[in-house]
Amino acid sequence: MATITYIDAIAQAMWQEMERDPRVFLLGEDIGTYGGAFKATKGFIQHFGEQRVVDTPISEAAIIGAAVGAAVVGMRPIAEMQFADFVTCGFNQLVTNAAKIHYRWKLPVPMVVRLPSGGYIHGGPYHSANPEAWFLHAPGLKMVAPATAYDAKGLMTAAIRDENPVIFLEYKYLYRRIKGDVPEDLYEVPIGKGEVRRDGTDVTVISYGSTVHFALEAASRLALEEGIETRVVDLRSLVPLDVGLILDSVKATGKVLIVHEANLTGGVGAEISALIASNAFAFLDAPVMRLAGLDTPVPFAPTLEEYVLPNTEKIAQAIRTLARY
Amino acid sequence: MARIEVVMPQMGESIAEGTIVKWHKSVGEAIGKDEVLLEISTDKVDSEIPSPSSGILAEIVVEEQQTVAVRTVIAYIESDATASAPAPAATPPRPAQEPEPRVSQPVQGGDRFYSPLVLTIARAEGVSIAELEGVPGTGEGGRVSKKDILVYVAGRKGGTSAAAPPAPAAAGQAKQGSSNFEVVQMSNVMQKMAHHMVHSVHTSPHVAAVHEVDMTDVAKHRESHAAAFERAEGFKLTFMPYVVEAVVRAIKKYPLINSSVEGDKIIRKNFINIGIAVASDNGLIVPVVKHAEEKNFVGLARAVNDVAVRTRAKKLTPDDIQGGTFTISNFGVFGTLIGTPIIHQPQVAILGTGAITKRPVVINDAIAIRSMAYFTMSFDHRVVDGALGGMFLAEVVGILEHPEGRL
Numbered sequence: 001m002a003t004i005t006y007i008d009a010i011a012q013a014m015w016q017e018m019e020r021d022p023r024v025f026l027l028g029e030d031i032g033t034y035g036g037a038f039k040a041t042k043g044f045i046q047h048f049g050e051q052r053v054v055d056t057p058i059s060e061a062a063i064i065g066a067a068v069g070a071a072v073v074g075m076r077p078i079a080e081m082q083f084a085d086f087v088t089c090g091f092n093q094l095v096t097n098a099a100k101i102h103y104r105w106k107l108p109v110p111m112v113v114r115l116p117s118g119g120y121i122h123g124g125p126y127h128s129a130n131p132e133a134w135f136l137h138a139p140g141l142k143m144v145a146p147a148t149a150y151d152a153k154g155l156m157t158a159a160i161r162d163e164n165p166v167i168f169l170e171y172k173y174l175y176r177r178i179k180g181d182v183p184e185d186l187y188e189v190p191i192g193k194g195e196v197r198r199d200g201t202d203v204t205v206i207s208y209g210s211t212v213h214f215a216l217e218a219a220s221r222l223a224l225e226e227g228i229e230t231r232v233v234d235l236r237s238l239v240p241l242d243v244g245l246i247l248d249s250v251k252a253t254g255k256v257l258i259v260h261e262a263n264l265t266g267g268v269g270a271e272i273s274a275l276i277a278s279n280a281f282a283f284l285d286a287p288v289m290r291l292a293g294l295d296t297p298v299p300f301a302p303t304l305e306e307y308v309l310p311n312t313e314k315i316a317q318a319i320r321t322l323a324r325y
Numbered sequence: 326m327a328r329i330e331v332v333m334p335q336m337g338e339s340i341a342e343g344t345i346v347k348w349h350k351s352v353g354e355a356i357g358k359d360e361v362l363l364e365i366s367t368d369k370v371d372s373e374i375p376s377p378s379s380g381i382l383a384e385i386v387v388e389e390q391q392t393v394a395v396r397t398v399i400a401y402i403e404s405d406a407t408a409s410a411p412a413p414a415a416t417p418p419r420p421a422q423e424p425e426p427r428v429s430q431p432v433q434g435g436d437r438f439y440s441p442l443v444l445t446i447a448r449a450e451g452v453s454i455a456e457l458e459g460v461p462g463t464g465e466g467g468r469v470s471k472k473d474i475l476v477y478v479a480g481r482k483g484g485t486s487a488a489a490p491p492a493p494a495a496a497g498q499a500k501q502g503s504s505n506f507e508v509v510q511m512s513n514v515m516q517k518m519a520h521h522m523v524h525s526v527h528t529s530p531h532v533a534a535v536h537e538v539d540m541t542d543v544a545k546h547r548e549s550h551a552a553a554f555e556r557a558e559g560f561k562l563t564f565m566p567y568v569v570e571a572v573v574r575a576i577k578k579y580p581l582i583n584s585s586v587e588g589d590k591i592i593r594k595n596f597i598n599i600g601i602a603v604a605s606d607n608g609l610i611v612p613v614v615k616h617a618e619e620k621n622f623v624g625l626a627r628a629v630n631d632v633a634v635r636t637r638a639k640k641l642t643p644d645d646i647q648g649g650t651f652t653i654s655n656f657g658v659f660g661t662l663i664g665t666p667i668i669h670q671p672q673v674a675i676l677g678t679g680a681i682t683k684r685p686v687v688i689n690d691a692i693a694i695r696s697m698a699y700f701t702m703s704f705d706h707r708v709v710d711g712a713l714g715g716m717f718l719a720e721v722v723g724i725l726e727h728p729e730g731r732l
Contacts, residue, residue, distance in 0.1 A: 254440070254442045254471045281441050282441045282442065282444075282445040283441070283442050283445065284440055284441045284442055285440045285441075285442040285443065285470060285471040286440060324464065324465050325464055325465050325468065325470070
């Protein structure tokens with residue numbers, strides 16, 4: 001077991017799956033000779049060749065469309081969006097073709113679309129998107145959002161092997177900021193299963209992606225300084241949601257805070273809130289609360305970005321409010 | 326024939342249990358509807374309870390001198406009304422679940438909010454809404470949280486009255502087994518008082534104004550009329566009717582003092598019910614003199630005496646302690662010179678009367694010995710500002726300093 005970064009864990013899964021399965025191949029902008037905007041595919045073209053590491057024109061519709069076509073004839077493409085923001089150019093290929101083909105023709109569409117997501121990197125309005133809510137609303141797609149290096153490798157492996165189109169949200173903020181123990185061998189983290197990162201009795205925080213780390217930091221600070229015990233749930237998958245774990249967590253604490261970086265309105269948090277209200281009303285000891293990005297594009301200026309996105313202090317304050325309730 | 330449950334009634338919003346003083350009927354005896362069936366004593370009052378139905382007293386479940394939670398079944402009456410429902414004799418009593426006989430008053434939910442979880446736990450543990458009212462809340466605004474109800478339930482299961490563990494914060498200090506701390510369960514009256522006081526301070530921005538009042542003439546007036554008054558009316562003349570009368574007259578001049586606040590509306594009352602705060606063995610009780618605006622001085626004196634006597638004899642009814650529009654707290658009886666009383670919600674002002682003591686006072690540039698007292702009024706600055714508060718208090722003082730013509 002080696003300690004590697006989050007981005008290396010993603011690269012390792014892709015590399016080992018390509019070694020194992022000749023149907024797996026990559027396509028995207030600047031992923032070959034350049035090694036990818038974030039160097040996730042550095043060295044791949046030299047090892048696997050141009051046939052399996054395809055540099056494409058700057059057209060997300062073409063990248064996703066080609067991946068859909070390859071998948072239905074038996075290949076297992078991994079398409080990279082250079083930034084999650086640009087997936088909108090390929091939106092129709094994803095939600096109309098990739099998502100619906102199985103329903104219409106009963107064909108499996110085993111493909112992965114990688115979305116380098118999120119802010120905290122001073123990327124501004126066109127390079128900081130968290131577009132998961134759009135895809136949460138498109139039946140036929142699966143979607144995962146790893147927060148650790150271990151999950152990044154295990155979920156990438158599971159996504160490649162899945163017979164459905166899987167959107168793989170990977171967090172630029174976490175790429176080289178976090179490391180973790182990752183087994184050398186391939187393994188799968190099951191899609192649709194969340195994980196309790198920290199147990200607690202007072203308040204549950206439900207999150208995914210970068211904000212899991214802020215939630216954990218807030219939780220340990222509050223436990224140490226104020227005696228508030230917070231349970232932190234890392235969803236890991238957004239489609240399908242781990243409904244059982246969500247409801248169990250409501251029952252464990254009676255108070256729930258949902259945290260995500262994507263903006264508030266119509267977000268994943270809204271869906272989870274509704275799930276809880278419908279299925280665990282009698283276990284609520286406080287209103288379900290959400291802490292999310294403000295309903296605005298992510299600004300460039302670091303101070304404004306800080307203002308718009310959730311952080312440790314804002315999460316701690318929300319937990320405090322709930323604990324006091 | 327139908328078998329009707331008789332339950333321990335709820336005799337006021339803070340009452341959680343009652344003691345059966347005396348059964349007026351024995352088993353097998355016939356009883357008419359509304360005829361007195363039993364006498365009970367609760368935290369605040371003793372009451373005679375009428376029968377909810379005519380019929381035969383079939384069974385007494387709770388004997389005299391036993392104390393049970395409100396809504397507990399205490400007896401069964403075989404009613405002579407025709408009913409097809411089978412007798413529920415075999416079912417165990419289920420507080421707060423069965424359809425209520427008329428003897429029981431509806432549970433008052435109060436203004437407390439309970440979360441779905443707290444209600445779920447309460448139902449699972451058989452804690453009635455009335456009982457919930459008495460559970461101390463440590464959440465925001467005194468809300469009962471999950472922890473609070475779990476602590477309460479655990480304490481109840483422990484069996485002894487002092488077994489309810491203290492709130493988590495206090496538990497941190499009070500080490501178990503340490504003789505430096507003693508955990509004492511608050512009585513229901515005390516819990517209600519605590520809840521009410523915190524609620525009042527949270528609700529009203531309190532402002533206090535102090536005036537000095539020369540009680541010499543009132544003292545003389547009382548002294549000269551005391552003997553004749555007692556002969557004519559059959560009870561002693563005290564200072565309190567003078568104060569009540571002055572307050573009533575001042576309210577008539579400044580009626581905003583006699584109001585309450587609901588949202589952005591002021592509710593001005595066209596009647597004046599004066600509450601008089603009284604310390605009792607059970608805690609603070611505020612019996613109310615109703616419709617004081619309709620009474621003359623003797624009528625007020627009689628009404629004040631009446632509630633005082635019945636408070637001491639524990640014969641107050643629930644109605645006697647409700648509906649006040651203004652309150653007077655005579656902390657002077659303890660020698661207190663000046664105090665700042667807390668408003669009795671939803672009223673907007675309360676008058677505190679200090680001890681009457683002889684002091685040197687300057688009158689017309691000469692020093693005289695006069696019977697002086699400090700009167701404090703706390704008022705809710707949402708509706709009563711310093712000008713109104715001051716004018717009202719000056720009016721009360723002015724009336725008191727000219728007692729002639731009362732009798």
